[in-house]
Amino acid sequence: MKKLVLVAALSLALPLHAADMTDDQKTMYALGTVLGQQVSNSFSATPAELEFIKKGLTDAASGAKPAVEMEVYGPKIQQLAQARAAVKAEKANAAGKEFADKAAKEAGAVKSASGLIYIPLKEGTGASPAAADIVKVNYRGTLTDGKEFDSSYARNQPAQFPLNGVIKCWTEGVAKMKVGGKARLVCPPGIAYGDQGTPGGPIPPSATLNFEVELLEITKAEAPKAAAKPAKPAAKDSSKK
Template sequence: MKSLFKVTLLATTMAVALNASTAFAAPAAAKDAAADTKSAAANKDAFKSDDQKSAYALGASLGRYMENSLKEQEKLGVKLDKAQLIAGVQDAFAGNSKMSDQDIEKTLQEFEARVKNAAQAKMEKDAKENAEKGKAFRDAFAKEKGTKTSSTGLIYKVEKEGTGAAPKDSDTVVVNYKGTLIDGKEFDNSYTRGEPLSFRLDGVIPGWTEGLKYIKKGGKIKMVIPPELAYGKTGVPGIPADSTLVFDVELLDIKPAAKQDEKAPAAGEEKPAAAQK
């Protein structure tokens, strides 16, 4: 058999739509502590051995994984029959499968392609909606008092100018910042982490490299960054494709690069997670 069929049926059919570690963890997080305590008390004598308990735990984890995977696939417009899924597992354990190994492999290959196509279609639809909503948000923000729009499309409001010289591309800056999507969903926040970050100014997304030059040490700026100055049509985890990003940034310090090293990144230099290139 090909490698596709050498992995488990579960991993083959479900992994394309949901990360396994998330699927296993999510249902447990959904229960409150009281429910878990009650369940444990009610079932403390349900197992006669550690092997029985381990087998049940494995089955419960697989069931939760499948349930969450089915829900994720339904979001893509792919609705599997839960009864047939369970029947397939039971028949496999009983050695009485209704499909040959070759049929199973072929069907799973077709299913994987179908899920990928559905995911691609959804991503394109979401990206289009993100672009339209982002433009509307930027247009509204640009009309607010005190905002400016640069030739690149960056829209910003200097809330505090700061003092001294503005940073250069080769400088290392120290900042505190918060990043959100236009709906207010937060994806990065150095304040929450409890420490500012340092990074070389030319090592981040274009919106940051440009925007931080409009303030000086001690300054504060609000930036609304269009997709082409951020992550464009690709996106990153937590930031969908064609997203407009909103950043509130406080420039705490500027560290000029050594003259002999102005074109080389500093060793061990950090960059903000949500603003890396």
């Protein structure tokens, strides 16, 4: 009973909304969020396991003696992270393959040797961009479960970048498009963000990605300027010895 009362008192003492937090409290909350993302990305901890993580964090921060032998269990942290990462990668690869196989059967879909699945949605006009060109696009990116991780539409601002400065899937896929065209790009991890994903970001390891892209504009890359020719040496004055 005392424990329940204490928990209730602590929960009442903590600000429940960002508007109630001081600037330092918001920064500490951000720290907790970053740590939580790292735990989630590396360990996929269950709610029960999170309680042990909280306990270890609290003990270490307060200077309390660790409840376990750190020389024994400290080295096991990396081992556990690797084991769980392997399980997550296996599941992600299976989900990605299933998603890509289904996409490859859609009308008009073309699968390239790299694994890219290109599905035209609307034909554009004119020339296609070269890898060195700068393109302006609107796009929406989702994971295989439909969760949106990025969208220029949501920002109300098209993206602009050199086509050879993005993931390989985009460099290859957008190069097939013409201005005004729309297409779906299904990108396996090997030509997207690989086994690492975006650590601390929205894309998990080994993720197959789905993009809807609209090509708005192409700016041709400037041709490299020719190097200036060296000046000719001055002719010798034959009258001088």
